[in-house]
Amino acid sequence: xxxxxxxxxxxxxxxxxxxxxxxxxxxxxxxxxxxxxxxxxxxxxxxxxxxxxxxxxxxxxxxxxxxxxxxxxxxxxxxxxxxxxxxxxxxxxxxxxxxxxxxxxxxxxxxxxxxxxxxxxxxxxxxxxxxxxxxxxxxxxxxxxxxxxxxxxxxxxxxxxx
Numbered sequence: 001x002x003x004x005x006x007x008x009x010x011x012x013x014x015x016x017x018x019x020x021x022x023x024x025x026x027x028x029x030x031x032x033x034x035x036x037x038x039x040x041x042x043x044x045x046x047x048x049x050x051x052x053x054x055x056x057x058x059x060x061x062x063x064x065x066x067x068x069x070x071x072x073x074x075x076x077x078x079x080x081x082x083x084x085x086x087x088x089x090x091x092x093x094x095x096x097x098x099x100x101x102x103x104x105x106x107x108x109x110x111x112x113x114x115x116x117x118x119x120x121x122x123x124x125x126x127x128x129x130x131x132x133x134x135x136x137x138x139x140x141x142x143x144x145x146x147x148x149x150x151x152x153x154x155x156x157x158x159x160x161x162x
Contacts (some may be wrong), residue, residue: 005099005111007134008132009109009130014141017102019145019149021140023029024129026136026138032049036066044066044067046127048067051088052068052091053087053099061098061150062077063150064119069158071160075117078117078157098112103131103134103135104133106132107123107146116152117152122143
């Protein structure tokens with residue numbers, strides 16, 4: 001199994017790519033969107049989650065507003081496959097491909113380039129906070145940097161409220 005990267009690796013990535021962002025080290029873990037929003041005293045819509053899916057066994061990152069649920073049917077449709085061909089990557093695969101553990105995956109700076117999709121609502125925020133490489137670290141950056149550094153495609157994959 002691959003050795004996980006650390007928040008320091010993300011700081012180096014930000015410096016090397018001249019990205020105006022920062023890693024915020026917290027005194028408390030932030031395992032949920034609510035915990036992260038509370039720790040930073042921001043709204044949950046400013047928290048982004050980075051999810052690794054396998055679509056027909058091919059990795060795809062989905063970067064979404066923390067309050068959004070992803071509709072696997074829409075994800076499959078994006079790639080011309082059924083929902084059953086889309087699954088969450090297991091934790092070992094997440095570390096192997098992104099470099100970071102589940103729950104701490106940043107929106108940029110991954111070990112391996114992975115095709116990425118980004119929810120359009122994220123682009124309405126001036127600043128967002130995503131995984132910072134550890135359970136008690138978050139990354140602050142501009143949505144435009146997430147879009148540019150992932151060469152992400154903007155697509156809505158939100159599950160409709162029932």
